[in-house]
Amino acid sequence: MASKFKAPRGTFDVLPSDSAARARVYEAAAGAFERAGYGRIETPIFEETELFARGVGESTDIVQKEMFTFEDQGGRSLTLRPEATAALCRAYAEHGMHKLPQPVKLWCWGPFFRHERPQSGRFRQFHQIDSEVIGTDSPLADAEAIILLADLLAELGVPGVELRLGSLGSFETRVAYRDELRSHLHANEGSLSDDVRSRIDSNPLRAFDSDHPGTREVMEGAPTMLDRLDDDDADHFEAVKAAVSDAGVDYVLDGTLVRGLDYYTRTVFEFTSDALGAQSALGGGGRYDGLVAELGGPETPAVGWAAGIERILMALGEAEEEQSLDAFIVAPDGQREMALSLATQARRAGVCVDLDLAGRSEKGQMKQANRSGAARAVILADDGTARLRDMETGEERPLDTDDVLREIEAERRKAGS
Numbered sequence: 001m002a003s004k005f006k007a008p009r010g011t012f013d014v015l016p017s018d019s020a021a022r023a024r025v026y027e028a029a030a031g032a033f034e035r036a037g038y039g040r041i042e043t044p045i046f047e048e049t050e051l052f053a054r055g056v057g058e059s060t061d062i063v064q065k066e067m068f069t070f071e072d073q074g075g076r077s078l079t080l081r082p083e084a085t086a087a088l089c090r091a092y093a094e095h096g097m098h099k100l101p102q103p104v105k106l107w108c109w110g111p112f113f114r115h116e117r118p119q120s121g122r123f124r125q126f127h128q129i130d131s132e133v134i135g136t137d138s139p140l141a142d143a144e145a146i147i148l149l150a151d152l153l154a155e156l157g158v159p160g161v162e163l164r165l166g167s168l169g170s171f172e173t174r175v176a177y178r179d180e181l182r183s184h185l186h187a188n189e190g191s192l193s194d195d196v197r198s199r200i201d202s203n204p205l206r207a208f209d210s211d212h213p214g215t216r217e218v219m220e221g222a223p224t225m226l227d228r229l230d231d232d233d234a235d236h237f238e239a240v241k242a243a244v245s246d247a248g249v250d251y252v253l254d255g256t257l258v259r260g261l262d263y264y265t266r267t268v269f270e271f272t273s274d275a276l277g278a279q280s281a282l283g284g285g286g287r288y289d290g291l292v293a294e295l296g297g298p299e300t301p302a303v304g305w306a307a308g309i310e311r312i313l314m315a316l317g318e319a320e321e322e323q324s325l326d327a328f329i330v331a332p333d334g335q336r337e338m339a340l341s342l343a344t345q346a347r348r349a350g351v352c353v354d355l356d357l358a359g360r361s362e363k364g365q366m367k368q369a370n371r372s373g374a375a376r377a378v379i380l381a382d383d384g385t386a387r388l389r390d391m392e393t394g395e396e397r398p399l400d401t402d403d404v405l406r407e408i409e410a411e412r413r414k415a416g417s
């Protein structure tokens with residue numbers, strides 16, 4: 001029977017068959033961050049709207065069109081977090097983390113919300129791994145962040161990964177460059193999309209992101225930021241590239257890389273996979289030296305990235321995974337309590353065991369044992385004896401009921417499962 005309700009547009013349920021693959025991504029990320037000295041942080045799912053308006057940037061798509069904003073009972077404007085960086089910087093300043101030894105390395109994992117047009121790989125509730133290194137302007141921090149994500153994607157076996165790397169310069173050089181770009185855009189206004197034309201003054205860099213054919217043509221003739229870096233920014237970028245190369249991570253230089261958020265300075269990067277369709281970005285990030293101060297904290301340089309869990313899983317094309325049970329207990333009616341008691345003991349000892357809770361016949365329970373994918377069945381009999389059945393070969397042997405647990409453990413060790 002189809003339910004009257006469906007998950008809201010652009011959202012999805014993570015079903016039990018999907019969860020093992022997700023857990024594998026989580027564990028790989030947690031391991032990588034632990035090895036690199038990051039601490040895990042959790043911040044609220046919603047924040048003051050003003051935090052994102054300031055932190056992400058008033059002229060961005062996210063702030064202009066994509067935020068899930070609501071008023072609470074006290075009349076405060078709140079927003080479901082569309083990204084993590086602004087919230088982590090808020091937490092850094094709020095908890096005085098600038099007094100800790102710098103840099104502070106943080107990571108988090110969780111749901112994010114953007115009111116985008118849903119399509120393959122683009123959801124309204126999606127999940128990200130986010131990482132931030134706050135309190136250093138060293139190019140080695142940029143390189144370390146990039147290498148960490150590259151290695152994580154490699155460890156997970158994500159196919160067809162490409163890294164694009166660019167630099168947006170510092171605020172000062174960007175101001176001058178923006179003026180130059182605005183002149184270029186104004187000179188070609190007639191060929192631009194309405195969207196880009198309306199933002200020439202507020203956010204000319206976004207023109208590089210446009211899919212509009214006329215705009216793309218105009219942008220091919222535009223100067224890029226990489227041609228305009230001042231000496232300090234150019235040195236910084238050289239050092240990032242050298243350290244990334246030294247780690248054996250390949251990249252493609254991209255002077256048109258403009259990430260959707262306003263706060264980036266200097267390094268920007270994005271990882272894509274050719275195993276994905278139009279939404280090919282696995283993750284990306286960059287340096288944001290002005291953000292912590294913009295949010296009211298001390299002047300604090302920082303760098304970070306976010307990667308999309310659903311994109312990673314889509315690129316992996318992970319197959320559905322079965323639960324892996326060590327044993328399924330089959331019991332006649334008179335032995336059902338015994339079955340639950342055995343299962344409880346086994347679980348307390350760390351063995352994965354399931355049993356029938358739906359009153360099936362013994363034949364039905366054997367079928368259920370088969371479907372469960374359990375390696376073996378413990379078959380209890382009315383007279384209190386038990387047999388152990390290998391579900392693959394069908395071989396059975398008597399089992400001492402006082403010793404079922406030890407026997408299952410021994411079998412499991414033997415099978416190396």
Ligand code: AMP
Pocket residue numbers: 083114116121122123124125126127128259260281282283284285306307308309310311
């Ligand atoms: P961003 O915060 O926009 O830099 O996004 C970082 C990563 O999150 C992207 O590279 C995607 O992998 C993922 N992502 C961003 N927006 C969505 C979305 N609407 N649905 C699914 N994944 C997303």
